Amino acid sequence: MKVPCTKMYDVIIVGAGPSGSTAALYAKRFGLKTLLLDKSVFPRDKICGDALSGKTVRVLRDLDLLEGVRGLKGATIDRITFGSPGNKEFDVQLKGSERNDYITEGYVIPRKVFDNFLFKKAAEVVETREGFNVKDLIRDGDQVVGVEGVNADGEIVQLEAPIVMGADGPNSIVLRKMDLYEMDMKNTAVALRCYYKGVEGLTNQIELHYLEEVNPGYFWLFPAGNGLANIGIGLSKDEAKKKDRNLRHILDEVIKSDRFKDRFKNAEPAERAIGWNLPLGRIKRANHGGGYMLLGDAAGLVDPFTGEGIGNAMVSGMYASKIASKAIKEKNYSGDVFKEYDSLLWQELGGELRTSSKLADLAKYSFLLNFVINRAVRNKGVRDIISGMLSQEISKDELSRPSFYFRILFS
Numbered sequence: 001m002k003v004p005c006t007k008m009y010d011v012i013i014v015g016a017g018p019s020g021s022t023a024a025l026y027a028k029r030f031g032l033k034t035l036l037l038d039k040s041v042f043p044r045d046k047i048c049g050d051a052l053s054g055k056t057v058r059v060l061r062d063l064d065l066l067e068g069v070r071g072l073k074g075a076t077i078d079r080i081t082f083g084s085p086g087n088k089e090f091d092v093q094l095k096g097s098e099r100n101d102y103i104t105e106g107y108v109i110p111r112k113v114f115d116n117f118l119f120k121k122a123a124e125v126v127e128t129r130e131g132f133n134v135k136d137l138i139r140d141g142d143q144v145v146g147v148e149g150v151n152a153d154g155e156i157v158q159l160e161a162p163i164v165m166g167a168d169g170p171n172s173i174v175l176r177k178m179d180l181y182e183m184d185m186k187n188t189a190v191a192l193r194c195y196y197k198g199v200e201g202l203t204n205q206i207e208l209h210y211l212e213e214v215n216p217g218y219f220w221l222f223p224a225g226n227g228l229a230n231i232g233i234g235l236s237k238d239e240a241k242k243k244d245r246n247l248r249h250i251l252d253e254v255i256k257s258d259r260f261k262d263r264f265k266n267a268e269p270a271e272r273a274i275g276w277n278l279p280l281g282r283i284k285r286a287n288h289g290g291g292y293m294l295l296g297d298a299a300g301l302v303d304p305f306t307g308e309g310i311g312n313a314m315v316s317g318m319y320a321s322k323i324a325s326k327a328i329k330e331k332n333y334s335g336d337v338f339k340e341y342d343s344l345l346w347q348e349l350g351g352e353l354r355t356s357s358k359l360a361d362l363a364k365y366s367f368l369l370n371f372v373i374n375r376a377v378r379n380k381g382v383r384d385i386i387s388g389m390l391s392q393e394i395s396k397d398e399l400s401r402p403s404f405y406f407r408i409l410f411s
Helices: 019-027 054-062 065-069 111-123 173-177 237-242 249-255 312-329 335-362 366-378 380-390 396-400 402-411
Strands: 011-014 034-038 075-077 081-082 088-092 107-109 127-130 133-140 143-148 156-160 165-166 188-197 203-207 215-224 228-236 275-281 291-292
Touching: 011 019, 011 143, 011 312, 019 034, 019 111, 019 312, 054 065, 054 312, 065 156, 075 081, 075 215, 081 366, 088 366, 107 215, 111 127, 133 156, 133 173, 143 165, 165 173, 165 312, 173 291, 188 237, 188 249, 228 237, 228 249, 237 335, 291 312, 291 335
Parallel strands: 011 034, 011 165, 034 127, 081 203, 165 291
Antiparallel strands: 075 107, 081 088, 133 143, 143 156, 188 228, 188 275, 203 215, 215 228
16 A cells, blocks of 8 residues: 655655764754654664764764763773784874864764664654665656655555655665665675673773784774673775685684684673675765765765774764755755765865775785884884874874885884
């Protein structure tokens, strides 16, 4: 049975993860009549490393949600440990600067908890529908004017709005229905996550280990609260396929290695390891068109070096609602209007994503990682340089310049 549309919205957001829920919260701030849809029923899990970066903290602070997040079950982070292929490690303390709004902390909160918190906050201020599976877009010529999907009762429902936001992940229905979807192996990473109980040595730091077993990629070890650790590996999908690498075997090899076996001697998995794809922000894409914008993973905004995507997703939600507000005021929903969304997004994230792409390429060379990390272990000046990059006092672009390595060499 098909249920016709009886209600018009300014914005329909497909997907209620961090980008979609953030967009809904900002849409309310801009006074937009908004409908937020998700095929799942919250709380639901999302495969991820669960780390909330300074960028995420900045958006949460702007939305007056940071205190609420601090009360969620998880872990507070104040430093990062980097490990080299040569088994050297060093810590960098998170520090505030004017450029990062003096943020000195991050968090690791399971996505089942964090996404549910964000969705519930959005549900307080906009209309939501859970268990709604969008199947198609409604179009008027080249213009997207709504969505058609199946609700929780199995009814086919049409919903109309002059603006549709695709915030529904790398396999976005909006992306695919606009014929924009293409699995690009070179610009996609593959990752494997598993929660573990009983891992030793967990404190208030996240750990990124660049190991020979995972190259080009890394092994992460994050405290997740309640005695849990979020562990996993991430590497280029192209490289994984070329070398026929089995991620579960690699993860098992890392855990049993001399470097980590003592920390895992009393540990056991709390779940079966789960894999997923990460659409990397290596290339500038057109994430808009007549009546629609793409957000978060649907827009391919995952950092190519760190694999972090939540902060970029939330930034995209903020900008999408800003441009949606402008379009509603001007009553103009053409692709030319939404082009500004891409401009704002790339202005904010483009430089960082380009640099991270260069760093990901450099990280393939173990000797460079060993060189930088060995120097950092022995020299506080080098650690201060890296700390400055994390706090945005120093541009991360420095890492991709030869002058950076000369500075380290003579530090």
